[in-house]
Amino acid sequence: MITVLRLGHRRGRDKRITTHVGLVARAFGADELLISTKDGGIEDTLMDVSARFGGEFRVKSGIKWRKVIQRWEGISVHLTMYGEHVDDVMLKMQKDKDLLIIVGAEKVPPEVYKAVDFNVAMGNQPHSEVAALAVFMDRLLGGGGLRKDFYGNVKIIPSKKGKKVVEVCD
Amino acid sequence: MITVLRLGHRRGRDKRITTHVGLVARAFGADELLISTKDGGIEDTLMDVSARFGGEFRVKSGIKWRKVIQRWEGISVHLTMYGEHVDDVMLKMQKDKDLLIIVGAEKVPPEVYKAVDFNVAMGNQPHSEVAALAVFMDRLLGGGGLRKDFYGNVKIIPSKKGKKVVEVCD
Numbered sequence: 001m002i003t004v005l006r007l008g009h010r011r012g013r014d015k016r017i018t019t020h021v022g023l024v025a026r027a028f029g030a031d032e033l034l035i036s037t038k039d040g041g042i043e044d045t046l047m048d049v050s051a052r053f054g055g056e057f058r059v060k061s062g063i064k065w066r067k068v069i070q071r072w073e074g075i076s077v078h079l080t081m082y083g084e085h086v087d088d089v090m091l092k093m094q095k096d097k098d099l100l101i102i103v104g105a106e107k108v109p110p111e112v113y114k115a116v117d118f119n120v121a122m123g124n125q126p127h128s129e130v131a132a133l134a135v136f137m138d139r140l141l142g143g144g145g146l147r148k149d150f151y152g153n154v155k156i157i158p159s160k161k162g163k164k165v166v167e168v169c170d
Numbered sequence: 171m172i173t174v175l176r177l178g179h180r181r182g183r184d185k186r187i188t189t190h191v192g193l194v195a196r197a198f199g200a201d202e203l204l205i206s207t208k209d210g211g212i213e214d215t216l217m218d219v220s221a222r223f224g225g226e227f228r229v230k231s232g233i234k235w236r237k238v239i240q241r242w243e244g245i246s247v248h249l250t251m252y253g254e255h256v257d258d259v260m261l262k263m264q265k266d267k268d269l270l271i272i273v274g275a276e277k278v279p280p281e282v283y284k285a286v287d288f289n290v291a292m293g294n295q296p297h298s299e300v301a302a303l304a305v306f307m308d309r310l311l312g313g314g315g316l317r318k319d320f321y322g323n324v325k326i327i328p329s330k331k332g333k334k335v336v337e338v339c340d
Contacts, residue, residue: 016186016187017190020187020298020300020301023295023297024298026295028301049296082333083328084329087313087316087317113331113332123198123315123316124325126219127193127198130298130304131194134292134300134305147255156252156291156295162252163252164252
């Protein structure tokens with residue numbers, strides 16, 4: 001099981017970025033998104049996508065994140081530009097346990113850096129938590145997340161030019 | 171040379187997403203970002219990052235995007251959830267030519283789908299243009315973008331716990 005934990009989301013200001021984090025988590029193969037701040041709007045947006053495009057993805061906001069990290073029994077990673085290079089972490093990370101992937105907004109408290117098994121950098125340049133999550137999961141699952149069938153009511157058929165969408169009506 | 175072209179950016183509303191697109195373009199190995207809408211704020215933000223963290227990345231906004239696409243002499247790709255799967259495109263794409271990567275915001279005109287060499291999907295689920303760009307470039311360069319040295323005044327040293335930053339003063 002893969003859980004993504006989003007820290008430091010500021011309602012309003014981070015709405016679109018956190019929505020992208022959630023969509024990426026779902027599309028690249030995670031099972032659930034936990035958001036530290038309560039934000040019903042983002043929960044609704046992501047659940048609406050799942051209802052249409054399929055899958056079992058879950059979202060919960062207003063989470064006590066310290067407890068989630070403290071009680072996690074699998075592997076925990078924190079994505080940060082200050083961490084070890086992703087190539088190095090992939091070599092030594094156990095991949096058969098439940099995984100908690102922590103994605104921060106602006107400032108992440110030092111205790112998070114200390115509590116996790118790995119602080120992982122997708123390169124040590126500033127970029128984007130959305131990109132970091134996508135590339136980490138793509139590498140972790142060897143591209144498998146992107147080949148998954150979600151069995152949704154709405155299905156996009158890969159197309160060379162234009163758009164092909166199949167919609168199943170109940 | 172790799173150029174990223176951002177279409178449909180709405181000033182204000184898309185500021186943070188387009189900034190993430192630009193940071194990802196730079197960090198994952200692109201040479202420049204062209205933005206269709208004029209937005210000096212984003213140019214400044216991205217140039218400030220380059221000035222501190224190094225590299226030769228260029229940004230230009232207020233671009234006549236139709237001309238850029240029409241006159242492009244290398245390969246052009248458009249990242250879209252409606253496109254062919256990235257695995258399939260990677261097998262047939264010529265990689266020794268200049269590359270134009272087009273990243274849209276909400277609605278991309280049908281002419282873009284027709285004009286490009288490849289419409290490429292990082293999976294056919296809705297997610298994020300930031301994620302799509304990162305994963306496409308990561309796959310294209312085999313992770314090479316993330317190993318590049320930018321020779322900046324500010325340099326982050328990979329660290330297991332905490333933050334190590336070296337700053338060179340002029």
